[in-house]
Amino acid sequence: MKLVDNKATLSFSNGSPSVDLPVYAGNIGPDVIDIRKLYAQTGMFTYDPGFLSTASCQSAITYIDGDKGELLYRGYPIEQLATQCDYLDTCYLLLNGELPNESQRGDFHKLVTNHTMVNEQMQFFLRGFRRDAHPMAVLTGLVGGLSAFYHDSTDINNPKHREIAAIRLIAKMPTLVAMAYKYGIGQPYMYPKNDLSYSGNFLRMMFGTPCEEYQVNPVLARALDRIFILHADHEQNASTSTVRLAGSSGANPFACIAAGIACLWGPSHGGANEEALNMLKEIGTPERIPEFIEGVKDRKYKLMGFGHRVYKNYDPRAKVMQQSAHEVLEAVGDPNDPLLQVARELERVALNDEYFIERKLFPNVDFYSGITLSAMGFPTTMFTVLFALARTVGWIAQWQEMMEDPSQKIGRPRQLYTGPTQRDYVPVERRG
Numbered sequence: 001m002k003l004v005d006n007k008a009t010l011s012f013s014n015g016s017p018s019v020d021l022p023v024y025a026g027n028i029g030p031d032v033i034d035i036r037k038l039y040a041q042t043g044m045f046t047y048d049p050g051f052l053s054t055a056s057c058q059s060a061i062t063y064i065d066g067d068k069g070e071l072l073y074r075g076y077p078i079e080q081l082a083t084q085c086d087y088l089d090t091c092y093l094l095l096n097g098e099l100p101n102e103s104q105r106g107d108f109h110k111l112v113t114n115h116t117m118v119n120e121q122m123q124f125f126l127r128g129f130r131r132d133a134h135p136m137a138v139l140t141g142l143v144g145g146l147s148a149f150y151h152d153s154t155d156i157n158n159p160k161h162r163e164i165a166a167i168r169l170i171a172k173m174p175t176l177v178a179m180a181y182k183y184g185i186g187q188p189y190m191y192p193k194n195d196l197s198y199s200g201n202f203l204r205m206m207f208g209t210p211c212e213e214y215q216v217n218p219v220l221a222r223a224l225d226r227i228f229i230l231h232a233d234h235e236q237n238a239s240t241s242t243v244r245l246a247g248s249s250g251a252n253p254f255a256c257i258a259a260g261i262a263c264l265w266g267p268s269h270g271g272a273n274e275e276a277l278n279m280l281k282e283i284g285t286p287e288r289i290p291e292f293i294e295g296v297k298d299r300k301y302k303l304m305g306f307g308h309r310v311y312k313n314y315d316p317r318a319k320v321m322q323q324s325a326h327e328v329l330e331a332v333g334d335p336n337d338p339l340l341q342v343a344r345e346l347e348r349v350a351l352n353d354e355y356f357i358e359r360k361l362f363p364n365v366d367f368y369s370g371i372t373l374s375a376m377g378f379p380t381t382m383f384t385v386l387f388a389l390a391r392t393v394g395w396i397a398q399w400q401e402m403m404e405d406p407s408q409k410i411g412r413p414r415q416l417y418t419g420p421t422q423r424d425y426v427p428v429e430r431r432g
């Protein structure tokens with residue numbers, strides 16, 4: 001970041017001395033006012049619950065322009081990566097800052113492939129869960145449990161350990177996710193198969209059985225790879241900020257990613273894809289849309305898969321996701337899937353309704369993902385788990401960037417205290 005020839009002067013109407021604050025610029029996007037010395041200079045904190053106007057860090061990984069609806073991974077537009085790249089090359093890009101050349105690509109793919117198995121003890125870890133446990137609860141436990149298996153890669157101050165932990169997490173998430181699914185349906189686990197692609201291997205571990213050879217459908221593998229790319233990273237969203245905050249205390253990477261998974265589960269965040277499909281099923285037919293929209297306006301519920309803290313325009317990922325929905329439904333589902341009809345009519349109505357227009361509410365990445373994943377055979381409860389699988393690379397890339405930042409400190413926000421002023425203890429016999 002570079003100091004700009006500008007400063008912010010904070011003046012007070014009560015005659016307190018004004019304070020000059022430096023302004024820094026990045027390469028693109030809003031400048032920042034550096035308030036690190038504000039408390040020392042004024043005895044006051046800033047106040048920004050929800051961090052609507054707060055930059056928590058500097059980062060070179062992902063850039064979002066919410067007004068234009070643009071998303072760049074290390075400078076590359078998401079639309080180009082989603083249609084021309086594959087997920088593992090995108091992982092390499094997010095982790096290393098550049099797309100891999102041929103030999104780097106081969107080495108990275110091989111490295112990930114050779115780490116896809118998990119310790120056999122993991123099977124016994126799973127047995128502690130009820131069969132009907134939500135897979136997000138299981139995954140949070142499994143990933144947190146990884147730190148119990150990999151002491152050899154949890155010295156977070158060792159760059160080599162950080163790198164191997166990143167590879168292990170990217171490589172093992174598909175295996176763990178598939179194990180959580182198989183455990184829930186009472187089917188045997190499928191071991192990874194090294195001659196398959198990342199997405200193809202995952203589809204086989206999810207839907208294959210030991211009873212017959214599983215044929216990977218290339219259309220589904222490609223669509224899933226694209227869905228993983230779309231979900232790979234997204235600047236300082238709630239779960240990424242959770243990973244950074246957990247990492248700032250020196251917690252090991254597996255524990256930090258488990259914290260990110262837990263945060264992603266919320267319906268306002270990654271849990272929205274599951275809620276969005278449930279919403280479409282509840283609406284059922286285009287005829288019921290007007291009544292549903294009235295309920296949204298009466299604030300009875302939100303339009304799931306719509307709205308975004310940053311995008312005040314169309315989420316570029318939603319456009320690519322909508323294309324994937326058509327492709328998958330053409331390949332394996334019903335191109336006239338009633339849920340797709342409901343989704344498209346609901347989008348049309350909302351985009352032309354003043355209530356949504358004035359609040360700049362557009363479809364986000366979660367609006368169409370559920371229809372696509374459902375057509376691919378994934379149960380609704382697996383949708384957020386798939387989001388976590390794909391986002392693991394973004395979380396770990398952001399965690400690595402934070403760990404490599406020499407100015408990194410433990411994150412410790414302050415507050416505006418509104419509780420009781422000091423008072424003396426009252427013994428129980430004298431309380432009212």
Ligand code: SDX
Nearest residue numbers: 234237268269270272302303304305306307308309359364
């Ligand atoms: C993800 O941050 C990221 O980058 C996240 C993510 C990523 O890749 O990591 O992009 C993934 O989490 C996408 C978002 C998925 N969530 C949903 O689809 C759930 C539905 N969306 C909303 O809950 C909401 O839009 C949020 C949480 C996503 C954003 O909320 P904000 O920015 O805090 O905005 P807000 O709640 O202050 O809303 C502003 C206004 C309010 O109305 P008023 O009080 O001003 O009258 O818009 C309304 C809200 O009530 N509003 C909605 C709405 N979203 C906002 N009204 C109806 N339906 C909605 N979906």
